Structures are given as structure tokens and as C-alpha cells.
Amino acid sequence: MSPLIRNVLLTFIAVLGVYEGALRLTAPRIDLGQDQFTTNIIRLENYVDHPEVGGTVIVGSSLAARIPGESLGSGLENLSQAGGSALTGLEVVAAVPHAPKYVLIEINVLDKGVEPAIAKQVLDWPEPQLRALFWFYRTAYRPINLLVKQVSTFVKKETRGPRTQRAPPNFKGLLAQRAHEFSKPPDNFLAPNIARMGDLIRMLQAKGTTVVFFEMPVDRSLVNAPHSRDVRQAVEAAFDRRHFCWLTLDHGEAWQTGDGIHLLRQDAASIGQRLINAPCIQSKPR
Amino acid sequence: MSIDIRAIGRAGALGKPPRFVRWTMLFTSGVFFVFLTVAFLVYYLPLPGAWQLRWLIFASLFFYSYEFPALVLLLLLVAATDVVVSRKIITSPQSKLWAVSGVAFNLAVLAFFKYNRLLALTFPSLGGVASEPVRLLLMLPLPIGISFYIFHGISLLVDTLRDGPSRRDVSSARSFGEHAQKTLLYVSFFPQLIAGPIVKAHQFYPQIRRKAFRDIDWDGAITALIVGYFLKVVIADNMSQQTFWLAYPYFLNDSTLDLLGLLLGYSVQIFADFAGYSLIAIGLARLFGYNLPTNFLFPYISESFSEFWTRWHMSLSSWLRDYLYFPLGGNRKGRLRTYLNLMIVMGLGGMWHGAAWSYGIWGLWHGAALAIERMVVGPRSATARSLAIRILRGALVFAVVTAGWLLFKLPHFGDVIAYLRTLFTNLHAESNKPMDMLILIYAIPVVAYHLNYLIKRRARGLGRSYFLDGLARHIALGVLAAAIVLNPGPSKAFIYFQF
Numbered sequence: 001m002s003p004l005i006r007n008v009l010l011t012f013i014a015v016l017g018v019y020e021g022a023l024r025l026t027a028p029r030i031d032l033g034q035d036q037f038t039t040n041i042i043r044l045e046n047y048v049d050h051p052e053v054g055g056t057v058i059v060g061s062s063l064a065a066r067i068p069g070e071s072l073g074s075g076l077e078n079l080s081q082a083g084g085s086a087l088t089g090l091e092v093v094a095a096v097p098h099a100p101k102y103v104l105i106e107i108n109v110l111d112k113g114v115e116p117a118i119a120k121q122v123l124d125w126p127e128p129q130l131r132a133l134f135w136f137y138r139t140a141y142r143p144i145n146l147l148v149k150q151v152s153t154f155v156k157k158e159t160r161g162p163r164t165q166r167a168p169p170n171f172k173g174l175l176a177q178r179a180h181e182f183s184k185p186p187d188n189f190l191a192p193n194i195a196r197m198g199d200l201i202r203m204l205q206a207k208g209t210t211v212v213f214f215e216m217p218v219d220r221s222l223v224n225a226p227h228s229r230d231v232r233q234a235v236e237a238a239f240d241r242r243h244f245c246w247l248t249l250d251h252g253e254a255w256q257t258g259d260g261i262h263l264l265r266q267d268a269a270s271i272g273q274r275l276i277n278a279p280c281i282q283s284k285p286r
Numbered sequence: 287m288s289i290d291i292r293a294i295g296r297a298g299a300l301g302k303p304p305r306f307v308r309w310t311m312l313f314t315s316g317v318f319f320v321f322l323t324v325a326f327l328v329y330y331l332p333l334p335g336a337w338q339l340r341w342l343i344f345a346s347l348f349f350y351s352y353e354f355p356a357l358v359l360l361l362l363l364v365a366a367t368d369v370v371v372s373r374k375i376i377t378s379p380q381s382k383l384w385a386v387s388g389v390a391f392n393l394a395v396l397a398f399f400k401y402n403r404l405l406a407l408t409f410p411s412l413g414g415v416a417s418e419p420v421r422l423l424l425m426l427p428l429p430i431g432i433s434f435y436i437f438h439g440i441s442l443l444v445d446t447l448r449d450g451p452s453r454r455d456v457s458s459a460r461s462f463g464e465h466a467q468k469t470l471l472y473v474s475f476f477p478q479l480i481a482g483p484i485v486k487a488h489q490f491y492p493q494i495r496r497k498a499f500r501d502i503d504w505d506g507a508i509t510a511l512i513v514g515y516f517l518k519v520v521i522a523d524n525m526s527q528q529t530f531w532l533a534y535p536y537f538l539n540d541s542t543l544d545l546l547g548l549l550l551g552y553s554v555q556i557f558a559d560f561a562g563y564s565l566i567a568i569g570l571a572r573l574f575g576y577n578l579p580t581n582f583l584f585p586y587i588s589e590s591f592s593e594f595w596t597r598w599h600m601s602l603s604s605w606l607r608d609y610l611y612f613p614l615g616g617n618r619k620g621r622l623r624t625y626l627n628l629m630i631v632m633g634l635g636g637m638w639h640g641a642a643w644s645y646g647i648w649g650l651w652h653g654a655a656l657a658i659e660r661m662v663v664g665p666r667s668a669t670a671r672s673l674a675i676r677i678l679r680g681a682l683v684f685a686v687v688t689a690g691w692l693l694f695k696l697p698h699f700g701d702v703i704a705y706l707r708t709l710f711t712n713l714h715a716e717s718n719k720p721m722d723m724l725i726l727i728y729a730i731p732v733v734a735y736h737l738n739y740l741i742k743r744r745a746r747g748l749g750r751s752y753f754l755d756g757l758a759r760h761i762a763l764g765v766l767a768a769a770i771v772l773n774p775g776p777s778k779a780f781i782y783f784q785f
Contacts, residue, residue: 005504173538
């Protein structure tokens with residue numbers, strides 16, 4: 001073996017060994033990644049790898065992903081996927097042996113299906129086994145995510161809690177763009193996605209889970225846009241209000257969004273509070 | 287009257303960039319490592335000499351056709367034409383006619399599959415008169431790697447026509463079968479098939495011979511592979527998560543600082559992605575006993591635009607120089623003609639990258655930079671003695687090059703204008719500090735990579751390695767290898783796959 005290969009191998013093993021040891025000693029809790037894709041994966045991996053968490057889970061899209069974890073308290077996990085839909089979270093929740101007591105399903109974005117790459121990374125052999133064997137293999141424990149955690153903790157200390165978020169300067173332009181997108185009906189994927197959602201819900205109900213539907217508030221001008229209306233009607237037709245629990249979060253209030261559909265931080269936190277106090281949920285999460 | 291600038295580049299004539307076939311084994315995928323292991327082990331089995339070459343051809347074709355077998359038919363058609371025509375150039379008295387026909391065929395294939403959709407969108411009336419099958423053909427997806435293997439074919443034909451080493455290599459084949467096998471390997475060699483480096487015929491043919499396991503350049507291969515995978519998996523793939531926001535309409539929300547950060551990030555990403563791919567290709571080729579040319583030589587240290595193009599995608603710039611710039615007359619036909627040649631070569635080089643007019647504008651942007659530089663400082667941009675001036679020059683080149691990447695990232699010209707306008711309107715918007723910080727973090731290794739080269743060049747000249755030397759090099763490679771495992775980004779196709 002050449003000296004280069006030997007030395008590279010030794011260094012490689014040493015770095016991984018030291019890092020693994022440090023993780024085992026400190027066992028940090030990481031629920032935020034360097035970007036939304038990483039955060040999506042971390043949320044799902046944490047749920048799969050820690051059966052003790054998540055008596056109640058939220059599955060949804062980037063709209064529900066805005067609900068901050070600190071507004072939900074312990075025992076309530078937000079598995080919403082920015083850039084995706086409720087389907088991916090639902091697929092993962094239905095696939096693991098431990099079932100939550102409640103699953104809250106955000107219905108705003110349902111024309112996107114299960115993200116296979118994410119489901120594969122979270123569920124398929126040998127990923128969970130490797131995560132159990134080597135902590136450094138967990139997405140949450142990537143060095144950059146540990147750094148992001150440190151920085152965000154520092155920023156929160158400096159600013160004494162989350163600041164009030166303001167609408168961006170180009171809000172009107174972004175809203176116009178959303179209005180254009182929402183003026184079209186949902187595409188053909190909506191029906192098969194709702195059918196898949198039905199399958200997953202039946203699997204969860206068989207395990208004793210109660211399913212709760214909700215729609216995230218959006219800008220008033222978009223509430224009855226063709227896209228929102230059609231998705232709402234399609235889901236209500238498939239899971240009617242007489243047999244399923246539906247939470248009504250929008251009582252005609254003027255919700256503030258950054259682009260027409262994503263609530264600003266403070267309003268998203270307020271939605272989090274309403275979810276945990278919703279009458280549908282009989283026994284409150286821990 | 288207000289003009290919707292975003293309509294520019296969208297309506298009819300300048301529509302969406304073409305689709306391309308993404309289906310291929312990524313160098314970063316698990317299935318590729320299985321393929322590589324099998325290909326490598328069988329390659330060095332003690333089989334008769336000719337079987338080693340045949341195995342490598344088979345492995346390359348398998349690699350190319352893994353996800354989409356029909357793709358290989360076009361590759362085989364092009365390779366077969368190159369085999370026949372290059373042989374005819376040697377044996378026929380009408381060698382020039384054969385060469386011109388062969389090059390024309392290669393260019394026609396490239397034009398048909400790469401620019402079909404652009405032409406259809408630019409001249410919608412063509413679709414109106416064309417029959418249904420023709421319209422269907424016009425909407426065919428872009429076969430991956432086509433730009434690269436077509437350039438290989440043209441290089442073979444031109445080198446064979448010219449009285450030089452390649453002609454001797456082609457004519458030295460003992461039989462038509464041997465020539466066909468060598469040419470098929472040259473066109474399809476899997477490490478460089480999808481995105482280069484572009485190897486000229488006279489660089490590759492002399493290397494085709496029986497390879498022995500004991501002759502593998504392990505140090506060179508391991509170094510190239512680790513640095514390449516680090517650049518791709520750790521830097522480019524992670525940076526892509528940040529530069530995802532460099533897209534309409536997301537950037538409308540960003541502050542001027544964020545927008546500058548995103549540009550810097552994309553500049554780093556595209557370097558790490560393509561230089562990473564090239565290094566992986568070089569490392570893989572070395573495992574099979576072949577040397578591919580260096581494709582990136584620390585381009586962001588360049589102090590002039592002409593220097594930049596001797597460091598960035600070197601195999602393409604040298605191909606364009608040899609097969610386009612020189613035949614056009616280069617700089618031998620006066621100053622004005624030189625400027626025009628630069629614009630033509632860079633404009634066509636830009637269009638080679640993709641079938642969207644914005645790539646052509648990107649090429650002209652660089653052509654103009656080269657021509658203006660030549661006008662101002664002459665044919666050789668003399669190295670300044672003052673460090674401050676050299677830094678300023680380097681910063682100017684980097685800024686112009688980085689601004690040009692906008693045309694890569696935002697193929698709709700209207701989006702580019704919207705981006706530039708937002709740069710000036712969002713001066714006081716709230717910055718996305720976490721994003722800016724992450725861009726900076728992932729840019730640091732690339733800056734250090736370039737600085738190390740500069741310091742090394744300045745202190746004691748360059749040895750065998752552009753990287754570090756001795757034990758420091760071994761340890762640094764070990765740390766980089768660990769970083770690949772510890773901090774990979776989400777697996778993404780290489781940016782240059784679409785070209």
C-alpha cells in the first residue's frame with residue numbers, strides 16, 4: 001500500500017472516530033438544517049429514529065412548515081416539507097411501526113406527491129440501520145447543521161427571542177405572481193394524490209390514529225382562487241366533514257404573508273397555538 | 287407605457303431552454319460504485335490484450351445506456367460514421383471531401399438534437415408547415431453528452447486530415463476492426479463521455495494499449511478523486527441549496543447583499559461542480575491507465591480574460607482555438623478581424639453550452655471582454671508588478687466572469703434584467719444572514735484552494751502536485767475524504783450534463 005493511501009485512510013478513520021465520539025458524548029438535539037431540504041430530512045429522520053417523540057404530528061407543505069417548533073411545545077412534531085406536500089410526511093408516518101395519536105394534515109398543497117428520494121433516504125434499508133450504527137451518518141449531525149444550530153442559538157440570545165417579521169419590499173409583485181399561479185386549476189396529479197392519501201389514512205386509522213384536516217390561511221385575495229377552491233372541494237369530497245375532523249383556522253382575519261401564501265413568522269406562530277388548542281384534539285399533546 | 291421585462295425571452299421566440307435526458311449513472315450514485323468496481327476488476331483480469339479494450343468499450347456503452355438504452359444508438363451511429371470517414375480520409379484520394387462530409391454530419395447531428403427546439407421556438411412557422419413526425423422529432427430531448435462526443439468526432443476527422451500524429455495513429459491500425467475499436471473507445475470512454483474533458487484524438491490514441499495493474503498511478507488517481515468528490519459533493523451540492531433561490535421570483539425578496547452573495551455562491555458552485563466533475567473523470571481514467579488533460583487550473587486567480595480562458599474549461603477553449611479560431615485566421619488578419627474572430631468563437635462557444643440565446647449572449651459577453659482587453663492592453667496582457675494592481679485586475683476579471691454566470695443560471699433574459707434591477711432597488715431590504723453565512727462558509731474552501739496554489743507558485747514553484755506536498759497533503763486528503771462522508775449535499779446532476 002502506498003504511503004499516501006495508508007495515511008489518507010488513517011486520517012479518514014481518525015476524523016470519523018473523533019467526530020463520532022464527540023457526538024456520543026454531547027448528543028445534541030438538532031431540528032434545523034442548513035437549508036429547507038435538509039430540514040425536511042432532519043424532521044423525518046428524527047421522527048423515524050425516535051419512537052418516543054410525536055404524540056401528535058403535523059404533515060403539510062411549506063405553508064405549514066412555517067409553524068415554528070417552539071409554538072407547538074413538546075410532543076407535537078411538525079413534519080411539514082418545504083417544497084413538498086403532506087404526502088411525504090404521511091408516507092413516512094404510516095410506514096413506521098409507532099403511530100401517533102393525532103395526525104394533522106394541511107391540505108393547501110396536494111398536487112405534489114410523495115418525494116421518493118426523501119422517503120428512500122429516510123426509510124429504506126440500510127439508511128435507518130446506518131443512522132443507528134453511526135451517529136455521524138445522521139443528517140442532523142452534519143457539521144454544518146451543528147454550526148447552524150450554534151449560530152441560531154446565538155442570534156436568538158442576541159435578539160432576545162424571535163423578531164417580528166415584516167413583509168418584503170416586493171410583496172405586491174410576489175402576490176401578483178401567486179394570483180397568476182392560483183388562477184389555474186390544480187393539475188392532474190391531484191386525484192391520484194388524494195387517492196394515495198386515502199390509502200395512507202386508512203393505514204394510520206387501523207393503528208388507532210385520529211386524522212385531522214386543516215387549511216393554512218393565505219392572503220384573502222387567494223382564499224377562493226380557482227386553485228385553492230378546487231383543492232379544498234376535492235379533499236372535502238374525499239374526506240367529508242361528517243366523518244373526519246376538520247379545523248377551521250381562518251375566521252376572516254387579515255393574515256400577513258410574505259408572498260401571498262406563506263405566513264409571516266408571528267402569524268405562523270399564532271396558527272401553531274390554535275392547532276394545539278383545537279377542539280378536535282380531545283386530549284392535549286404532552 | 288410599462289414594459290414587462292420578464293416577457294423578454296419568454297414569448298414565443300425565446301422560449302424555455304430544451305429538455306435534456308438526465309438519465310444516466312451519476313458519479314455520486316451507489317450504482318456507479320458497483321459498476322466501477324466490476325468494470326475495474328474485470329479490466330485487470332489476465333485476459334488476452336484485445337479483450338481488455340473490448341471490455342472497456344462494453345463497460346462504457348453500458349454506463350451510457352444504463353438508464354436509457356436507446357441513447358446508445360445515436361452514439362454508435364456517430365462513432366460508426368467517424369470510424370468509416372476517418373479511415374476514408376487516409377485511404378481515399380478525396381480526403382478533404384470525406385473530412386468535410388464527416389464534420390458536416392457531426393455538426394448536423396448536434397444541430398438537430400441540440401438546437402431543434404430552439405429553432406422550432408424561434409421560427410414557430412416551421413412547425414406549422416412541418417408534418418407531424420417532423421414536429422415530433424423537433425421535440426426530441428437532448429441526448430446527454432452529445433456535445434462532447436460530437437467534438438471528439440470532429441477532432442478525430444480534422445486531426446486525421448492534417449498531416450500530424452493523429453493521422454499516423456489512425457493509419458497505423460493493423461485492421462479496420464482495430465481502428466473501429468480504438469475509435470469507439472475514444473468516443474465513448476466513460477469517465478469523459480458525459481461532460482469531458484474534451485480529449486483530442488492525438489492525445490488519446492497513443493494511450494490505447496494493454497494496461498497493467500502495477501502501472502496504475504494510484505497517488506494521482508486518489509488525489510484527483512478525493513479533491514473532485516469534495517468539490518462536487520461537499521461544495522457544489524451544498525451550495526446549490528443556497529443558490530436555489532437565485533431564481534425568479536424568489537430573488538425579488540432579497541437584499542442587495544443577498545443578491546451579491548448568491549452571485550458569488552453560484553460562481554463558486556459552477557466552478558466546484560465542473561472542476562469537481564473533471565477531476566473525478568481524470569481520477570477514474572487514471573484507474574484505467576489513461577491520462578486526461580487538466581480542465582481547470584485555478585481559474586479565479588486570473589488577472590486577465592485571456593488568462594481566464596487558459597484556466598477555465600481548458601479542453602474546450604483549446605478545442606475552439608485549434609478547430610475554430612485558427613482556421614478563421616486567428617490574429618493573423620489584422621486587428622479588426624481578430625476582434626471579430628474572438629466574438630465569433632466565443633459566441634459559438636456560448637451556444638455550444640446550450641440551446642438558448644442567453645448562452646450565445648454569455649459567449650459574446652466573454653468575446654467582448656477579450657476583444658476590449660486586447661484593444662486596451664494589447665495581445666499579451668503584461669503581468670503588472672504592483673500587487674495592488676494585480677489584485678484589482680483579478681477582482682475585475684472575477685466580477686465580470688461572475689456577472690456572466692447570471693446568464694447560465696437564469697436562461698430567460700428578462701429574469702437577468704429583473705435580477706440586475708433588484709440589485710439596485712433592494713438596497714435597504716432585510717438581509718438573509720443565515721444564507722449569506724452559508725454561502726461564505728462553502729466559498730472558503732474554494733478560496734483556500736486557489737490561494738494555496740498562488741502561495742505555492744509564488745514561494746517555490748509548482749512540483750508534481752498543485753495541491754499540498756508530503757504528509758500535509760496526505761492528511762489534508764484524509765480530512766477531505768471524511769468531509770465527503772460527514773457533510774454531503776443532496777445528490778444533484780452535474781451542471782454541465784445539460785450541455
